[in-house]
Amino acid sequence: MPQSSTPNAIAAQPLSEENFAPFGWTLGRDFPSTAHPSAFTNPATDFWSQHIFQTGAQDGAEVLWVNYRNMDPFVTHLEKHLLTEQAIVPLTGSIIQLMACSTDDGGVDLSTATAFIIHPGQGICMRPGAWHATRSTSPEVTCLMLTRASTTVDLVRHLTLGECARESAITEIPRLEIAEAWRSTSPPVPA
Numbered sequence: 001m002p003q004s005s006t007p008n009a010i011a012a013q014p015l016s017e018e019n020f021a022p023f024g025w026t027l028g029r030d031f032p033s034t035a036h037p038s039a040f041t042n043p044a045t046d047f048w049s050q051h052i053f054q055t056g057a058q059d060g061a062e063v064l065w066v067n068y069r070n071m072d073p074f075v076t077h078l079e080k081h082l083l084t085e086q087a088i089v090p091l092t093g094s095i096i097q098l099m100a101c102s103t104d105d106g107g108v109d110l111s112t113a114t115a116f117i118i119h120p121g122q123g124i125c126m127r128p129g130a131w132h133a134t135r136s137t138s139p140e141v142t143c144l145m146l147t148r149a150s151t152t153v154d155l156v157r158h159l160t161l162g163e164c165a166r167e168s169a170i171t172e173i174p175r176l177e178i179a180e181a182w183r184s185t186s187p188p189v190p191a
Contacts, residue, residue: 023099067143070134078132098135
């Protein structure tokens with residue numbers, strides 16, 4: 001549920017598996033404490049599975065670099081992707097991700113609007129149909145994004161040529177404010 005101090009204001013909360021579950025999955029979890037077929041460790045390296053990414057297509061996933069520069073605390077539009085999951089991992093700074101579930105008819109369920117602060121070393125993977133908007137906490141934050149190639153092309157055509165988007169939707173919402181408390185938050189200190 002959203003944390004509000006005033007009507008239409010949402011405070012960004014720390015990212016956790018539990019509070020992000022309605023929208024997708026968290027990334028950046030620790031090495032598993034029990035044996036896992038996709039986990040390996042030795043003195044030189046560790047690797048372990050975080051999530052099996054589903055694009056909804058046979059052509060595979062696309063890795064994008066995304067620069068976010070919008071620090072405006074007011075959100076008036078949300079976007080969702082209809083066919084694919086989408087993962088975002090901040091690399092050079094923290095981002096705020098505003099999320100909302102879809103209603104039964106596919107609209108935005110603003111009663112579920114929640115904002116998350118995501119620091120470098122953390123990430124999210126949004127399920128198809130999860131409404132979202134991203135804000136940066138500094139003048140520019142570079143992120144790694146994992147998505148579906150055709151969804152990217154479809155969105156670029158929509159945004160640059162005005163073509164009808166087939167794999168995404170963007171909708172206007174009543175203005176929501178992401179509370180300013182996130183501006184003073186620091187990334188968690190590694191253990």
